[in-house]
Amino acid sequence: MSKGSVTSPRKAKESPKTGISPASKTPGKSSSKSTGDTGTGAGVTRELARKGYRTMLEARLLEEKLAALYRSGKIVGGVFLGRGQEALSVALGLHLRRGDIYAPLIRDQAGRLAFGDTILDTLRTYLGSILGSMRGRDGNIHRGRPSEGYHAMISHLGAMVSTVCGGLVARRFRGESGVVGATCIGEGGTSTGSFHEGLNMAAVEKLPLVVVVANNQFSYSTPNDRQFACPDLTARAAGYGIVGRRAVGNDLIDCLRVIGEAVAAARSGEGPQLVVADLLRLVGHGEHDDASYIPESLKKSELGRDCLLLARESLIEKGWMTEEEAVAWRDAVALEVEETASKVLREPAPDPVDEDWNAFASLGREGEQ
Amino acid sequence: MSKGSVTSPRKAKESPKTGISPASKTPGKSSSKSTGDTGTGAGVTRELARKGYRTMLEARLLEEKLAALYRSGKIVGGVFLGRGQEALSVALGLHLRRGDIYAPLIRDQAGRLAFGDTILDTLRTYLGSILGSMRGRDGNIHRGRPSEGYHAMISHLGAMVSTVCGGLVARRFRGESGVVGATCIGEGGTSTGSFHEGLNMAAVEKLPLVVVVANNQFSYSTPNDRQFACPDLTARAAGYGIVGRRAVGNDLIDCLRVIGEAVAAARSGEGPQLVVADLLRLVGHGEHDDASYIPESLKKSELGRDCLLLARESLIEKGWMTEEEAVAWRDAVALEVEETASKVLREPAPDPVDEDWNAFASLGREGEQ
Amino acid sequence: MSSITYLEAIRLAQRKALADDPRVFLYGQDIGTFGGAFKATKSLAKEFPGRVLDSPISEDAMVGLAIGAAVEGMRPIVEMQFADFSTCGFNQIVNQAATLHYRTGTACPIVVRLPSGGTPGSGPFHSQSMEAIYAHYPGLVVMTPATVDDAYSMLLEAVALDDPVIFCEHKFLYYHLKAEQLPDQALPFGKARIARPGRDVTVVTHGAMLHESLAAAEELSSDGYDIEVVDLRTVRPLDTDTILASVARTGRLLAVGEAWPWGGVTAEVVARVASEGFGLLDAPPQRLNAKETPVPYHPALWGTHRPTAGTIASSLRHLLEL
Amino acid sequence: MSSITYLEAIRLAQRKALADDPRVFLYGQDIGTFGGAFKATKSLAKEFPGRVLDSPISEDAMVGLAIGAAVEGMRPIVEMQFADFSTCGFNQIVNQAATLHYRTGTACPIVVRLPSGGTPGSGPFHSQSMEAIYAHYPGLVVMTPATVDDAYSMLLEAVALDDPVIFCEHKFLYYHLKAEQLPDQALPFGKARIARPGRDVTVVTHGAMLHESLAAAEELSSDGYDIEVVDLRTVRPLDTDTILASVARTGRLLAVGEAWPWGGVTAEVVARVASEGFGLLDAPPQRLNAKETPVPYHPALWGTHRPTAGTIASSLRHLLEL
């Protein structure tokens, strides 16, 4: 697997992408310059990488807390973690701006935080707090604020691709340009009809859509040889007439670079972008699952290396972060997570009596009754 | 568009296919040897080509009769013709054997006849005769005899791909080898989720499936630039890890050759095969449609040349058929069509009183009533 | 204006919606230059450039796209080529559109137009009536206009609503019904209509069955019976009040539906009347529906499969004797 | 054998089907080596090599594959990971499987297992009860086993039937219910069961609501009321005879369903009793269903959303006073 390869539907595009992503308008969303080098972090700034690491750390510690709350019976239902996938996830979230559209999926805690979601709302949603964005009506990974461009996934895999397309079509109707819509999906989700229809539609409409496929080699327990038969999912891009790119899924700098290029390309009107990254999830499908179906050899391979440790090493090596900073950040984040969790655990649950029990926006309760 | 190009998911397969399709077991299904030449009919025998032409003629004249019956109000509902697509359609039907599985689609009158369907049953089904295979319960193109490997399409495009996969899985369970399953679809149908899921599933199961895409440039009125964005749909094959091939859609000999190679490859265990052929339908979507949305320039291009005339010319040029034979065949087929139609027009319609009005195979009428 | 068909009323409603509201756009197969399989969008692409878009054959993504656009404040109208194909967009409709407001507080104002119901020779996959399927899901409004006026005014109403609306327009009525002019007023949203007043039996129905029921009522009037016919107009919400008020007058109920009985509109109507208006009934409430098979192709079978004026009249006679 | 859960009964039924009938194979996501999301196929892949196949995440094609195999004489059992995801295979189920026999005379003996119904914390997309949706379609058999015995024997019955069967197994009952041994006999196909005899009210219900209803009946017995509880077992066909016979004894009907009311099982049950057994009723037939929103995530909301022993008991008290 070579780093940063780009497959393009047209011959003319076969060389690696070069481009400058537009400067971010929101504080904390840094710009990334790509020089087209492969296998380096060229174009990824110190500031962006630090932000990436810090957000990955937040996601990791928050998720560890979620797992603990699940084990202690405080979270009912399920907990679905993105451990091992934070680098890829955060890279997408960081390259988006307020005003973009983002539909994260199961393993995108890091991307969500980078996009502007909070530790507070994550805990509220998992714990079903009435103060959370989903008000206890929906939970865990099914959370968002659609009216702010942050879509709340439904469980049905693939369904969010076309929904994001719709958001982008609306923006086009309003004459807004420079907007990007993005979603992430597992390699298993690429087998759904929805994924196909959505990607094809985006290509026909030449929408500024970025789809990141986190190929963690398993969909739940199912290995890739029972899920698809092509050696590399980027091969799908040509069939849609869109650009396909590869990133190294557990390498923060590479993810930031490749996704930065994809987002920049989409933003500048080059149409839909498919990014595929190989990695492993370092947890079960959900916290009920011990992932014993993942072979030890795979866990011990390059794919199984923890992106958070790798990012730490790499940032320190580059002189972009000191050991001391890493420790201080970890302590700060751990504290924030703990304090937030205690606070949310004391928040009110939804009260069935106060609920309006009405699924309609414009009708009285059931209209008919 | 080069004739007979093959795109393969693996480098090793990039050279044109060479193979010998197993000899046919049924009379009239001739074997085709492919020498791997491109742009010629190498491997297509005189006998096969003659059978192809004759069957195309049957389809053409039968469909002209169907159109007439529709115009005179004898056929109620709709009539959907394959005019201009007979060469491609017949090629698939001819390369299949009894015992194979075939799920034809809208424009496959020629393929159906080649597979063993009859002028008689076509007329019966269109006219709703109680003696037809569908007994007046379903009609027109929605006809088949599933228990004989001849699937009866539902309208929902894409749905038959996975159904054929299921038939092939059943054969594998029974230890039958050398069986092929095939279906045809328009380029518009490739946008359905069903098409994608079915093809991907076939690839995962390495099934002997042949999918022929008749790219007639329009799905109903919708031109290809509103349907997909890749320059060539064979590019989809690599994304599934299957073989993609191109045929010249209005060239009988090329269709016979390319599809012959695809069927032979599938039969010998090389997995799913995607064949894409460009052509035009020379009629409306249905007989109610004048197809005025198809530009004159396209009609006058190579694509718009009538495959039946081209096949006639080519067979005569090769010395495989004489002018006199062509005329005699036309007369014989016209007579058969006319006689069959008069016969069927006198056949009984289904009688609501005799119907069992029961959708269940194993329950009494509604079981519950 | 000379006479306006039910189909033309749908076209004109879309035209008005496009003209009045910049948030409206149309999305569907062949609806652009071609004007749609039934011409319900004829010339609209030309009149409203860029706002009437041909979609790929991707029902799931079509609905998904509409949902995403609605979240951003647009008012998309999606045309399914036939109601029957909405099964391929089913998941997006029932799991994403129907739940969005409840889950997130964000409204999902989409309209999905379903050319519905049987016509001769259309067979199992171009004839279905899916209103009961969608009405099962809280969060979806389901409309079934039965007149030219309603085709027009209810479609405008659908576009104005903040909820997803499944608009079941009836293909049999497309050319069959004509009106002299467009309505300038309409019943309030969700109100059923007394299509024919009477005192002996209440027939509750909708869509094409309204006209079969009216014909049956006419037939029975020559026997001296006075049949009241209620046109539901909107099946979700269902106007139980109007139905109960009618049954209070007549004491007898026949629910007529073109779809299959199990869990259909007739089941819901009869169940509500039985539980909420039990004391109003002088006889067992009755149902008449399609036969329990796919919709058959041959016109002779089709004509027997669905209720007709004749079978409705027989059911009414039977009910009058109970 | 020690105690057997409802879930284990489903696993054992599949095991028996695989052992007895070479035409049977299982197809679904993660059902192979992993044994399924709920372990309903645990160790079966090992015991029956090559006959328990992991599928891609492709519900439409999963059902399509099963149909194609059934046409060739196989007896596939498809596991949906959750009932809620069957919406993605909806088209193949209702338009291909349900119509095949009627259209072509070729039987379509597939079983689609839907892990159904609510459990705390599962939310809108892992909790649905879709039996009414499928039961609307002629050609589909819909089973809703409520006991360990039925989970086992009805699944075997489903495999034996020549029709497509939607097998709605209830997730709440998976571990909750236990039996000492597997049944060696079963009620005939399509028969409802008097789960508790009584004389004051008939409760008609199915699935997890059976147990809530039995608990409510128990609660009312301390007030001296004798509640009869009918477990439908199979909702299509629906055993109207047994229901009517029960209502004939009690004169009162409460239909209880975990799903939404509109067009649900309770609508069909009440509509049938009202029209076919009107004279048997001493009071208006009543319905109790889930509240009209998506199934909520928070356990406190979920517990209020669906009927419970408590709300059923209140409804019964109300009905007894009518």
Ligand SMILES: Cc1ncc(C[n+]2csc(CCOP(=O)(O)OP(=O)(O)O)c2C)c(N)n1
């Ligand atoms: C349409 C659909 N079918 C089934 C499921 C159940 N399901 C949830 S996650 C999952 C596995 C997903 O695998 P993948 O897409 O690779 O993502 P990963 O879990 O590996 O991140 C499945 C089958 C679903 N959510 N949606």
Ligand SMILES: Cc1ncc(C[n+]2csc(CCOP(=O)(O)OP(=O)(O)O)c2C)c(N)n1
């Ligand atoms: C899922 C689905 N949606 C819509 C339709 C309506 N429809 C019937 S044929 C057709 C156009 C098909 O185009 P294509 O696949 O290119 O085949 P062609 O008609 O050109 O042979 C459409 C949209 C359908 N049959 N199925």
Ligand SMILES: [Mg+2]
């Ligand atoms: Mg995965």
Ligand SMILES: [Mg+2]
């Ligand atoms: Mg086409």
